[in-house]
Amino acid sequence: MITGVYGSTIPSYLTLEEKRINTSLATSQIRYLFKFTNDSTKTVKYAYGLKSTHNDRYVFNHFVHNTTEDVFLSRIDFKPFGFWYYEVYEVTWRGTVTLTGGTLETATAPATEKQVLSTHNDKGVVQGKVEEGKLYIQETIGSEQIQYTQHTTTETNYLYAD
Numbered sequence: 001m002i003t004g005v006y007g008s009t010i011p012s013y014l015t016l017e018e019k020r021i022n023t024s025l026a027t028s029q030i031r032y033l034f035k036f037t038n039d040s041t042k043t044v045k046y047a048y049g050l051k052s053t054h055n056d057r058y059v060f061n062h063f064v065h066n067t068t069e070d071v072f073l074s075r076i077d078f079k080p081f082g083f084w085y086y087e088v089y090e091v092t093w094r095g096t097v098t099l100t101g102g103t104l105e106t107a108t109a110p111a112t113e114k115q116v117l118s119t120h121n122d123k124g125v126v127q128g129k130v131e132e133g134k135l136y137i138q139e140t141i142g143s144e145q146i147q148y149t150q151h152t153t154t155e156t157n158y159l160y161a162d
Contacts, residue, residue: 002135006081007065012049014088014131016059021127022092027054031091031099032061033126035113036076036135039083045069046112047076048091048099071111072099078137088131089113095121 004010016032036045048071049061066075078084091110098108107117109124117123 001133002086003138004078004135005138005140006078007140009065010063010076010078010135010137012061012063013058014061014133015057016088016090016130017054017056019130021090021130025092025094029093029097030054031093031097031109031124032059032130033071033089033091033110033113034061034063035087035089036078036084037086038080039085041080043080045076045078046071047074048072048109049088050074072101072109078135081137081139084135084137086131086133086135087113087129090127090130091124092127093122093124097124098122099124 002010002012017027020030022030031051032049034047034049036047037043047063047069049063051059051061053060063074063076065077067077069075069077100106100108101111104116105118107115108122110117110126113126113129115126117125
C-alpha cells in the first residue's frame with residue numbers, strides 16, 4: 001500500500017524487480033507507468049514514477065503533486081482524496097530513454113498501457129502489468145473537509161447506558 005498527504009510528494013517503495021518481464025535489458029532502460037483509478041469516482045489518471053533507486057529488493061518511485069498534471073513529468077493531482085487503486089506497467093526502451101508525448105510517430109513514451117507507438121529503438125514499449133495495489137491520499141492537515149473543534153468544560157459530564 002502506498003500512502004501520502006495531498007499537496008506533497010508521494011513516495012513508493014515497491015518490489016518491482018522480482019516481477020520484471022524483460023530481464024534482458026539494463027535497469028536504466030526501464031521506467032514504470034502507473035495507472036490510478038479512484039475508488040469513489042472511477043476517475044483514471046496516469047503518471048510515470050520518477051525513479052531514483054532500482055535494486056534487487058525494491059524500486060523507489062515518487063510522484064510530484066501538481067494541479068497541472070503531466071504523465072511524463074510525474075505531475076499528478078490526487079483529488080478527490082481517499083482510496084485509489086493502482087496498476088504498475090513496465091515500459092522498456094532499447095535505445096535512449098526519453099519520456100515525451102505527442103502523436104504515435106513523435107511520442108517516445110506511451111501515455112497509457114494500451115498505446116502502441118511506431119517501432120523504433122528510442123520508443124518505449126509496454127511489456128505488461130507488474131504490480132497492483134491500493135493508494136491512500138489523506139487530506140492536507142489543517143484543511144480537511146470536516147473539522148472538529150474540541151471544547152473543554154469545568155463541569156462534570158455523565159454518560160448513562162440503557
